[in-house]
Amino acid sequence: MPMINQALIAMLACARLGATHSVVFGGFASPQLAQRIEHFKPKVVISASFGVEGHKINCYTPLLSKALELSAHKPNHTVVYNRIDIKLDSKAGEVLPPRVEGSIDWSELTKNLTPLRDYALVDSTHPLYILYTSGTTGMPKGVVRDTGGYTVALNYSIRNCYGMKSGDTFFAGSDVGWVVGHTLSVYGPLFVGLTSIIFEGKPTVPDAGTYWKLIEKHRVNALFSAPTAIRAIHRDDADGKLASQYDLSSLRSTWLGGERLDSSTFNYLRKITNNKPILDNYWNTESGTPLISNPSCQVPIKPNATGKPMPGYQFHVLSPNSERLGADKIGEVCIKLPVAPGFTNNLYLNPDGYKKAYLNEYPGYLRTADSGYYDENGYYHIISRVDDIINVSGHRLSTGSIEEILVKHPKIVECAVIGVHDDLKGEVPFGLIVLKPQYKDSYQEVETELIKEIRENIGPVATFKKVISVNRLPKTRSGKILRNILRKMYNKEEYTVPPTIEDMEVLKEIDAEFEKFKLSNLNK
Numbered sequence: 001m002p003m004i005n006q007a008l009i010a011m012l013a014c015a016r017l018g019a020t021h022s023v024v025f026g027g028f029a030s031p032q033l034a035q036r037i038e039h040f041k042p043k044v045v046i047s048a049s050f051g052v053e054g055h056k057i058n059c060y061t062p063l064l065s066k067a068l069e070l071s072a073h074k075p076n077h078t079v080v081y082n083r084i085d086i087k088l089d090s091k092a093g094e095v096l097p098p099r100v101e102g103s104i105d106w107s108e109l110t111k112n113l114t115p116l117r118d119y120a121l122v123d124s125t126h127p128l129y130i131l132y133t134s135g136t137t138g139m140p141k142g143v144v145r146d147t148g149g150y151t152v153a154l155n156y157s158i159r160n161c162y163g164m165k166s167g168d169t170f171f172a173g174s175d176v177g178w179v180v181g182h183t184l185s186v187y188g189p190l191f192v193g194l195t196s197i198i199f200e201g202k203p204t205v206p207d208a209g210t211y212w213k214l215i216e217k218h219r220v221n222a223l224f225s226a227p228t229a230i231r232a233i234h235r236d237d238a239d240g241k242l243a244s245q246y247d248l249s250s251l252r253s254t255w256l257g258g259e260r261l262d263s264s265t266f267n268y269l270r271k272i273t274n275n276k277p278i279l280d281n282y283w284n285t286e287s288g289t290p291l292i293s294n295p296s297c298q299v300p301i302k303p304n305a306t307g308k309p310m311p312g313y314q315f316h317v318l319s320p321n322s323e324r325l326g327a328d329k330i331g332e333v334c335i336k337l338p339v340a341p342g343f344t345n346n347l348y349l350n351p352d353g354y355k356k357a358y359l360n361e362y363p364g365y366l367r368t369a370d371s372g373y374y375d376e377n378g379y380y381h382i383i384s385r386v387d388d389i390i391n392v393s394g395h396r397l398s399t400g401s402i403e404e405i406l407v408k409h410p411k412i413v414e415c416a417v418i419g420v421h422d423d424l425k426g427e428v429p430f431g432l433i434v435l436k437p438q439y440k441d442s443y444q445e446v447e448t449e450l451i452k453e454i455r456e457n458i459g460p461v462a463t464f465k466k467v468i469s470v471n472r473l474p475k476t477r478s479g480k481i482l483r484n485i486l487r488k489m490y491n492k493e494e495y496t497v498p499p500t501i502e503d504m505e506v507l508k509e510i511d512a513e514f515e516k517f518k519l520s521n522l523n524k
């Protein structure tokens with residue numbers, strides 16, 4: 001389903017009936033959708049004829065028909081909302097998506113319905129939803145969300161992490177296909193009595209003022225976004241001129257999640273919102289609600305830190321051989337068992353997979369696969385996925401700390417740093433940068449400046465010498481940069497492209513850039 005009311009109506013209808021739902025992001029291709037249908041075995045599949053992504057129309061029905069054909073499991077019913085809220089422009093070449101054979105039309109089905117006053121009573125452990133998460137590799141995991149624990153966690157975190165109360169308005173610029181959409185667009189705000197603003201489209205279409213316009217219009221009190229969306233806005237509205245045309249006085253706080261909050265994004269938002277709190281918050285599909293954050297701004301905001309553990313969670317930083325590390329030492333950030341309510345305690349039909357993925361590695365802990373450290377003031381700093389720590393001649397370096405410095409360069413939109421194989425040092429960092437359009441020709445000087453910056457800030461130990469400029473970076477639909485694939489691609493190792501990839505074409509472009517780079521280095 002796209003980000004339209006019908007998506008939320010369908011989810012809430014399931015919850016009311018005590019039926020478990022599994023929302024699949026609209027951008028998946030047929031084989032991935034089929035894989036999920038086959039595993040989840042739904043009685044009913046609900047979809048819409050198309051979604052709108054900026055200037056693009058994504059037709060869903062051909063994908064759905066193909067997926068239903070591919071899947072060995074056949075649902076009893078397929079309901080399609082053949083969109084009547086948007087008129088397609090045939091002059092612009094937009095054609096009405098084909099109907100799904102044998103499907104029931106949403107509008108027909110709901111025409112003469114009367115409101116249902118009853119609701120199903122369920123156990124607190126009843127699965128409200130299953131959310132498949134592919135992470136960045138392999139077969140998707142069906143994260144199971146219970147009903148009771150989740151409700152407790154939602155009521156707690158919407159009030160005490162995000163500082164919201166009944167009557168407030170919350171705008172999460174995410175998609176219901178991800179956990180943030182479930183928690184911050186649907187169940188969290190509605191449970192506490194907030195108004196939830198949902199948005200279908202891109203933050204930079206028709207222009208980079210889209211979010212600010214929504215905030216002014218609906219008097220939004222808190223915004224949640226991914227840093228990648230803000231970087232796109234920053235690129236198109238560098239001085240915040242567009243943003244300054246809107247009244248953002250209703251906004252009390254802005255929350256960033258999904259990836260690390262870099263300081264240039266932080267500073268940009270700070271300026272645009274007139275010094276309102278800008279807060280990082282760290283969680284995952286498994287937790288369903290924030291793990292590390294800044295509860296209601298009750299501790300001073302520390303710009304480069306992720307925050308403090310939320311009540312209910314205790315974190316330890318562990319070395320690869322399960323030793324607890326002290327302050328400022330980078331290791332894997334792990335949750336000391338038990339976890340708090342709401343956290344998934346199973347993978348759908350795969351309890352062994354749950355133990356293997358989360359529990360077996362560090363006895364007594366649940367692993368997050370994220371690396372980071374805590375500082376002397378007890379703030380945690382989440383740096384990157386564990387895979388993104390590289391070993392340069394025996395020195396453990398985080399690619400995230402290099403990225404943090406690169407992205408501060410005024411001519412750069414965003415960047416990715418990966419560890420690539422080096423005969424001499426084992427691994428060395430390799431930077432991919434996206435230059436702002438007006439600086440496309442400044443690559444040489446930017447490269448020199450960046451190498452100098454890293455040498456001065458991290459030290460010669462980083463041996464940061466390799467930088468290329470690319471037009472864009474490969475990302476998942478939720479904005480996570482696919483560093484793992486970049487690394488394998490450069491090292492000529494085999495890799496699996498996750499179904500969540502935003503645009504396959506990017507990989508080809510980057511592969512060509514890698515080859516060009518290797519060739520020119522050979523000739524040096």
Ligand SMILES: *[C@@H]1O[C@H](CO)[C@@H](O)[C@H](O)[C@H]1NC(C)=O
Pocket residue numbers: 073074075076
């Ligand atoms: C629903 O479909 C399943 C097979 O997918 C079938 O076994 C079951 O009888 C159907 N139920 C109804 C009510 O038609």
Ligand SMILES: *[C@@H]1O[C@H](CO)[C@@H](O)[C@H](O)[C@H]1NC(C)=O
Pocket residue numbers: 155156159
């Ligand atoms: C939600 O939290 C509020 C404030 O702590 C509390 O008064 C209320 O009872 C909670 N709601 C439920 C259903 O537990």
Ligand SMILES: *[C@@H]1O[C@H](CO)[C@@H](O)[C@H](O)[C@H]1NC(C)=O
Pocket residue numbers: 263303304404405
């Ligand atoms: C945050 O980190 C950046 C780069 O690592 C550094 O330049 C800046 O001074 C830091 N800010 C604070 C407030 O510590």
Ligand SMILES: *[C@@H]1O[C@H](CO)[C@@H](O)[C@H](O)[C@H]1NC(C)=O
Pocket residue numbers: 391392393394395425426
């Ligand atoms: C890091 O690389 C060195 C060789 O360059 C190797 O001896 C060492 O075991 C590696 N350390 C880790 C933690 O992988």
